């Protein structure tokens with residue numbers, strides 16, 4: 001048994017959580033912020049048999065990897081909206097920081 | 110020294126926290142949700158001397174075990190309230206998922 | 219690699235978090251409450267190379283140690299405000315409870 005702590009972006013957390021559930025991994029979300037990733041992140045605790053760690057990590061990687069997205073910028077306030085042509089900008093999203101912790105004992109009551 | 114992570118239902122968390130305090134266990138609550146248990150759960154972190162783990166687990170078991178309760182259902186909306194006889198329904202409540210983690214070092218400043 | 223869990227008072231958490239960032243420690247905040255410290259605490263998770271643990275602990279100690287402060291008390295409600303001379307009172311603030319956890323594996327995606 002291991003305990004996986006995965007710190008992911010809020011926007012990726014529901015997709016990750018669903019993907020984990022589909023393969024019968026049990027997870028709990030802790031609300032967290034700052035630091036490892038930009039503001040608005042979530043920490044998932046995932047209880048995991050030793051044999052299933054590689055699969056769990058794969059699911060995290062598939063759903064939360066660091067990637068770049070093109071985003072339409074907000075038009076500038078007070079600017080001349082007619083002459084403003086929005087140019088998509090590249091933003092970095094996603095990313096996961098993952099700690100795998102040893103577990104001495106696991107109980108369910 | 111061990112760190113116990115106990116994921117319990119919100120409704121059990123205050124009772125558990127009080128019971129732990131009564132026996133001088135120190136605990137901290139993390140707000141958490143979903144996954145291991147139905148929505149609305151709380152994760153307690155409990156610092157614990159090795160000799161006291163069994164007692165801490167017993168307190169968790171006593172206060173948060175999975176159990177069944179008879180609950181009076183809400184009367185159906187729009188139904189004929191006069192002729193409606195509420196029949197108690199069985200619901201599953203409680204339950205605790207517990208990880209006992211090894212601790213390398215413990216400090217208080 | 220170790221995972222440091224530091225439970226500190228809310229009022230110390232931003233200063234600690236900034237001090238950690240300045241020295242390139244990555245941390246994530248979990249909102250927490252009660253127990254180890256008075257109400258209103260924050261749990262910081264700090265990922266840390268083995269060689270850097272002593273420095274991380276020093277930063278926590280420097281920014282969150284238990285200390286006493288003199289505070290001007292609120293004037294008593296309904297009392298005679300004219301004749302009331304506020305006497306500063308000593309209050310205990312700060313303090314940190316710190317668990318250093320072993321880590322089996324660390325990943326960034």
Ligand code: NI
Nearest residue numbers: 066067068092
């Ligand atoms: Ni990048």
Ligand code: NI
Nearest residue numbers: 175176177201
């Ligand atoms: Ni059942």
Ligand code: NI
Nearest residue numbers: 284285286310
């Ligand atoms: Ni003191």
